[in-house]
Amino acid sequence: MKLAAFLLLLLPALAFADTTTYSCNYTRYSDQEGGHKVKEKFELNFIVDKAAGKSYLLGNNGSTEVKLIESSDQLAFLEVTSTGNIMTTAIDRKLNSVHSRNSVMFGEMLPSQYYGKCKVK
Numbered sequence: 396m397k398l399a400a401f402l403l404l405l406l407p408a409l410a411f412a413d414t415t416t417y418s419c420n421y422t423r424y425s426d427q428e429g430g431h432k433v434k435e436k437f438e439l440n441f442i443v444d445k446a447a448g449k450s451y452l453l454g455n456n457g458s459t460e461v462k463l464i465e466s467s468d469q470l471a472f473l474e475v476t477s478t479g480n481i482m483t484t485a486i487d488r489k490l491n492s493v494h495s496r497n498s499v500m501f502g503e504m505l506p507s508q509y510y511g512k513c514k515v516k
Contacts (some may be wrong), residue, residue, distance in 0.1 A: 433509070
């Protein structure tokens with residue numbers, strides 16, 4: 396009985412061990428007009444739940460499931476927005492990150508790319 400109670404107490408810790416958060420802060424970006432410094436804080440947070448095999452982007456309006464593509468040198472997250480625009484975020488081994496937005500609004504391409512650094516939490 397004591398063993399079962401002990402194992403139940405460990406269950407949340409074991410589940411948590413398979414979850415990793417990448418908190419990425421972007422300080423520079425480029426668009427059709429060139430390179431710029433970010434004026435207001437721009438941060439993206441990704442949660443990778445290995446146990447469930449799912450990944451999420453946390454934003455101001457809640458969370459969105461994203462596709463995780465892993466290789467030996469990087470993690471890449473792919474998001475398709477409700478309007479069909481595609482956003483990708485790559486994180487390398489040194490936790491450098493590039494977030495690319497490939498948006499089309501009113502028939503016009505509005506590409507942008509953000510550059511920053513991530514921390515693992």
